Every structure is written in C-alpha cells, then in structure tokens.
Amino acid sequence: MSEMNLISDLQARGLIAQLTDGDALEKRLAEKSITLYCGFDPTADSLHIGSLVPILVLKRFQEAGHKPIALVGGATGMIGDPSFKATERKLNTLDIIDSWVGKIRKQVEPFLNFEGSNAAIMANNHDWFGKMDVLTFLRDIGKHFSVNAMIKKEAVQQRINRDDSGISFTEFTYSLLQGYDFVELNKQYGCELQIGGSDQWGNITAGTDLTRRMNQQQVFGLTMPLVTKSDGTKFGKTESGTIWLDAKKTSPYKFYQFWLTTADADVYKFLRYFTFLTNSEINAIEAADIAAAGKPEGQRILAEQVTTLVHGANAVIAAQRISQSLFSEDQNSLTEDDFEQLALDGLPHVEISRDQPGLLDALVAGELATSKSQARGFIESGAVIINGAKISDVAYSLSEADRRYGSYTLLRRGKKNHCLVIWK
Numbered sequence: 001m002s003e004m005n006l007i008s009d010l011q012a013r014g015l016i017a018q019l020t021d022g023d024a025l026e027k028r029l030a031e032k033s034i035t036l037y038c039g040f041d042p043t044a045d046s047l048h049i050g051s052l053v054p055i056l057v058l059k060r061f062q063e064a065g066h067k068p069i070a071l072v073g074g075a076t077g078m079i080g081d082p083s084f085k086a087t088e089r090k091l092n093t094l095d096i097i098d099s100w101v102g103k104i105r106k107q108v109e110p111f112l113n114f115e116g117s118n119a120a121i122m123a124n125n126h127d128w129f130g131k132m133d134v135l136t137f138l139r140d141i142g143k144h145f146s147v148n149a150m151i152k153k154e155a156v157q158q159r160i161n162r163d164d165s166g167i168s169f170t171e172f173t174y175s176l177l178q179g180y181d182f183v184e185l186n187k188q189y190g191c192e193l194q195i196g197g198s199d200q201w202g203n204i205t206a207g208t209d210l211t212r213r214m215n216q217q218q219v220f221g222l223t224m225p226l227v228t229k230s231d232g233t234k235f236g237k238t239e240s241g242t243i244w245l246d247a248k249k250t251s252p253y254k255f256y257q258f259w260l261t262t263a264d265a266d267v268y269k270f271l272r273y274f275t276f277l278t279n280s281e282i283n284a285i286e287a288a289d290i291a292a293a294g295k296p297e298g299q300r301i302l303a304e305q306v307t308t309l310v311h312g313a314n315a316v317i318a319a320q321r322i323s324q325s326l327f328s329e330d331q332n333s334l335t336e337d338d339f340e341q342l343a344l345d346g347l348p349h350v351e352i353s354r355d356q357p358g359l360l361d362a363l364v365a366g367e368l369a370t371s372k373s374q375a376r377g378f379i380e381s382g383a384v385i386i387n388g389a390k391i392s393d394v395a396y397s398l399s400e401a402d403r404r405y406g407s408y409t410l411l412r413r414g415k416k417n418h419c420l421v422i423w424k
C-alpha cells in the first residue's frame with residue numbers, strides 16, 4: 001500500500017476522529033517512512049478490546065512501511081490519566097505497576113514486527129522520568145504550560161467544574177508527562193506522530209505543542225473514534241463485563257462468542273476497525289449479507305478474523321468445536337483446555353463436592369431446577385441431558401464415568417440451559 005493510501009484507507013474505515021495538520025502529515029507520509037507512537041498505561045494487568053484499536057492502527061502503519069513505537073507508561077501509570085474520567089484514580093503500588101508493565105508489553109509485542117528496517121520499538125517512559133528531578137520538571141517542562149489553557153481542556157472540564165470530585169495536582173500534571181514523552185521520543189527516535197483514542201486528543205496536542213517549543217520540530221497527532229456499540233456502551237472496562245485480551249481473563253471461546261453476537265448495526269463497522277480485510281472486501285460481505293436476507297455471514301467472519309489476530313487460528317477451531325459440541329450429542333471431542341475455557345467464563349458453572357453425587361441435587365445447585373421435585377419432573381419428561389446423553393432415572397447418581405478429565409460434567413436442561421459442574 002502506498003503511504004498516500006494509508007490515510008485514505010484509515011478515513012474510509014472510519015478510523016480517523018481528529019488530525020493535526022492533515023495535509024502536512026499526508027505529505028510527510030508520502031515522502032518517507034516515519035516513526036510514530038502510541039502509549040498504553042499499566043492501569044490493569046491486561047489490555048482490552050478498546051485498546052486493540054490503536055494497537056491495530058500501529059500495525060497498519062507498520063505494514064505500510066512506517067516504524068511503530070509502543071510505549072508502556074511505567075511513569076504515567078504511577079500518576080493516572082484524568083482524561084474524561086469522572087473521579088480521581090486510585091494509586092497502585094509500584095510493585096503492581098511494575099508487574100503490569102511487563103504483562104502489557106508482552107501483550108502488545110505479538111502484534112508488531114521487531115525485525116527489519118522498520119522494526120518496532122518498545123519504550124517505557126519511566127526510563128526518562130525515573131531519573132528526572134522535580135526542579136528540572138518544573139523549570140524545563142512546566143514553564144511551557146499555561147494553567148489557564150489547561151483548565152479549559154475538555155478532557156478535564158468535568159473535574160474542574162465539580163465540587164464533589166475535583167482533580168488532584170498529581171492528575172492535573174498528567175498531560176505534561178505525556179506531552180514530554182513525545183519530546184523525548186522525537187529526540188531519541190525522530191518520532192513524528194502520536195496516535196490514540198479520541199479521549200487522548202488533549203494529551204496528544206500537549207505533546208505536539210511541547211515538541212515544537214522544545215525541539216523546534218513539527219510533529220503530528222491522530223486520534224481514532226472511541227468505539228462504542230450500537231446500544232451506546234463503550235468498548236473498554238465496563239461494568240457489564242470487559243472483554244480482555246488476556247486468555248486467562250477472557251477465554252478465547254468467550255472472546256469468539258462476543259464477536260459472533262455483534263449486532264447487525266455494528267458488524268461492518270467492526271470489520272473495518274478490527275480486521276485487515278480491505279474495505280472493498282468488507283463492502284462485498286455487506287452486500288452479500290443484504291442479498292442473503294436473514295442469515296448474515298459478517299459476524300462469523302468478524303469472530304474468526306479478530307480471534308485469529310488475538311489468540312491464533314487454533315483458538316478459532318477450539319471455539320467452533322466448543323459451540324458445536326454444546327448443542328450436539330457428541331461431547332467427546334471437547335479437550336481439557338476446552339473445559340477450562342468453559343469453566344472460566346463460557347458457561348454458568350457450579351462447584352459440587354464429589355461426595356454429593358445426586359443428580360437431583362446437582363440440577364438444583366446448578367440452577368437448572370428450582371426444587372428437587374421440579375428436577376424430578378424434568379428428568380421424567382426427558383429434558384435432562386448429561387454430557388450429551390439423555391437420562392431418565394430420577395435416582396441417578398453421577399459417577400467417575402460422568403466426570404470428563406476427572407473434573408467436569410456438562411448438565412443441560414432442554415435445548416439451551418447449560419450448567420458445567422466442576423467436581424471438588
């Protein structure tokens with residue numbers, strides 16, 4: 001892809017919210033390979049699917065010949081970005097931040113290529129802030145910022161205007177730190193562009209201004225729209241359940257199911273944001289789905305593409321095997337790892353002691369029946385299935401033979417009420 005095409009492609013995908021001096025940036029991208037960066041703070045032990053948007057944009061730039069820097073905020077993570085956050089963040093201990101820096105680094109690495117002429121770079125802003133003294137910070141950096149202008153920034157407005165939850169001096173200084181990161185990366189690596197979600201606009205422009213003042217260089221900022229679902233909820237750390245990139249926090253099966261159940265109103269937008277299919281391929285999928293009236297393929301393609309990107313092709317095969325076996329008689333193909341995924345978050349589950357093997361009790365404990373007598377009725381009417389096989393004996397006692405890998409039994413009532421028993 002030629003560099004001119006990159007910005008047009010991002011635009012066509014709906015991936016550009018704001019740009020500083022777009023014409024000059026397009027010109028620079030057309031002239032040469034540039035270095036760009038995006039920062040990720042260690043505010044949790046894993047990134048989530050919202051953070052995948054800028055990670056994939058870094059990858060898009062790298063595939064177009066540019067050099068990406070992924071910065072993990074070892075220093076900024078100690079302070080906490082107040083941008084559009086309603087309340088002050090809790091400070092984490094240095095040990096926790098340190099371990100999260102390592103985890104996030106490992107999560108970003110597989111998306112980028114660390115070899116070749118435009119090899120990616122991993123950076124950590126603790127490398128420069130860790131040794132900077134407070135007087136240098138105040139004299140050399142602070143002097144370039146006007147508090148009058150800072151309090152007008154949209155990202156902190158709600159905190160400035162609230163009496164109940166103000167903003168600490170600590171968080172207020174955050175954008176000076178992120179601003180200075182750009183100066184430092186520009187000095188060390190000739191970095192010319194910072195990208196991020198649109199909530200980062202204030203911090204990014206703090207960096208472009210500061211780099212102009214301190215390094216006398218014109219550098220650029222580009223933000224992506226914050227991805228929301230058609231029901232208005234943000235993709236990120238949400239109360240209804242964050243979709244994490246870490247397979248130990250969100251199983252690849254659940255991850256696959258998440259994309260598979262995308263609303264029709266979102267699916268083509270998400271194909272543009274989260275996959276490397278070309279815009280015309282996505283248009284063709286959309287047109288075919290409209291023609292097929294009622295059985296869209298978009299969701300399956302999205303689930304396969306994003307799960308492959310994040311967890312690899314085998315995770316897609318496993319997710320498809322799991323969903324197929326849950327609704328069929330044959331549950332022998334499920335592997336121990338499949339059961340571990342189901343136990344993590346794939347199905348409702350209940351832990352039962354091995355010395356309480358009664359099926360009636362298990363159905364009640366697993367909330368497949370509200371009482372033993374209701375459970376009896378379900379068994380008599382043939383609605384109860386154990387590991388894919390119908391059971392008709394109301395006095396049935398679950399034995400070792402019903403325990404897959406010694407630990408798991410799949411109970412089902414009717415067509416789709418599942419419970420995984422984990423034996424203790």
Ligand SMILES: Nc1ncnc2c1ncn2[C@@H]1O[C@H](COP(=O)(O)OP(=O)(O)OP(=O)(O)O)[C@@H](O)[C@H]1O
Pocket residue numbers: 039040041043044047048049050051052053054081195196197198199200224225226227228234235236237
């Ligand atoms: N839903 C989203 N859509 C697009 N970009 C996002 C989304 N969520 C986060 N990002 C971007 O990902 C980058 C890293 O964000 P980060 O991992 O800090 O997530 P976060 O949810 O904003 O974290 P926190 O809640 O701790 O601030 C930032 O550039 C941010 O703007």
Ligand SMILES: N[C@@H](Cc1ccc(O)cc1)C(=O)O
Pocket residue numbers: 038039040041071073076081125177178179181182196200203
């Ligand atoms: N402020 C960014 C993370 C970040 C940190 C340092 C930077 O230099 C850039 C970005 C966020 O909260 O998502």
